[in-house]
Amino acid sequence: MTGGSRGIGAAIARKLAAEGADVALTYERAASRAAEVVASIEGLGRKALAIQADSADADALTAAVDQAAEALGGLDVLVNNAGVFPIGTVEDLSLADFDRALAVNVRAVFVATQAAVRHLRTGGRVITIGSTLGERVTGPGMSAYSASKAAVVGMSRAFARDLGPRGITSVVVHPGPTDTDMNPADGPHAASILALSAAGQHATPDDVAATVAHVAGPAGAFITGSTITVDGGVNA
Numbered sequence: 001m002t003g004g005s006r007g008i009g010a011a012i013a014r015k016l017a018a019e020g021a022d023v024a025l026t027y028e029r030a031a032s033r034a035a036e037v038v039a040s041i042e043g044l045g046r047k048a049l050a051i052q053a054d055s056a057d058a059d060a061l062t063a064a065v066d067q068a069a070e071a072l073g074g075l076d077v078l079v080n081n082a083g084v085f086p087i088g089t090v091e092d093l094s095l096a097d098f099d100r101a102l103a104v105n106v107r108a109v110f111v112a113t114q115a116a117v118r119h120l121r122t123g124g125r126v127i128t129i130g131s132t133l134g135e136r137v138t139g140p141g142m143s144a145y146s147a148s149k150a151a152v153v154g155m156s157r158a159f160a161r162d163l164g165p166r167g168i169t170s171v172v173v174h175p176g177p178t179d180t181d182m183n184p185a186d187g188p189h190a191a192s193i194l195a196l197s198a199a200g201q202h203a204t205p206d207d208v209a210a211t212v213a214h215v216a217g218p219a220g221a222f223i224t225g226s227t228i229t230v231d232g233g234v235n236a
């Protein structure tokens, strides 16, 4: 999986390991946090490895996927999770931030999936972490991020068509506000975000991980080309 060192990705890595998976995860900078996740997975008796690879670097990301497949003896599930969240209105957002969002949140999903399908077995899964902000924009400053998360919905549906004949599914899981470094439950925007929430609170990373594990497991075998929202009713 991409971006497994912190937040939602770390929770997914631990959950899949708890359900019996060996896990390879990438990270960009947080080597010690990635090492903690690896140690906790090894504590569950599963194999784990962390690979430094900037998702915006296609060669590095492809090499990371190949390294993961080599170390784990093939692949059953790819989770495209790594993401960045640039905030800025159309008057303010820099082109560099826009390009970075597209590179990490969209292009890398294509790159990692293209690399992974060379290793994925029949029955494999491609699970991409989207966002409710890809479906409904609830405030200003989201143009790059919302564009990127809308883009992965179309791409994931297309992957489902491409990979269906090989028995590989492709699904987007859309978290709503989830308590991580990206969107802390005690952050300055929390009150306005939660005004939209039916549940009235942020999700935990474990809430999102539980749905990813469902899609990755036997119960997810016939879910493909779909989006699944885990948002406490923010987009209701």
Ligand code: NDP
Residues within 6 Å of the ligand: 002, 003, 004, 005, 006, 007, 008, 009, 026, 027, 028, 029, 030, 031, 033, 053, 054, 055, 056, 081, 082, 083, 084, 085, 104, 129, 130, 131, 132, 174, 175, 176, 177, 178, 179, 180, 181, 182, 183
């Ligand atoms: P965090 O910022 O807490 O963690 C981001 C993770 O992605 C880290 O592991 C980080 O690695 C990794 N990452 C970021 N950029 C890169 C890169 N260029 N190359 C490799 N790895 C990278 O984010 P969340 O856990 O909150 O978000 C995870 C996903 O969920 C993202 O796709 C995000 O858009 C989505 N999401 C999050 C929501 C929320 O409210 N938190 C809501 C909806 C969607 P490192 O630690 O090395 O920096």
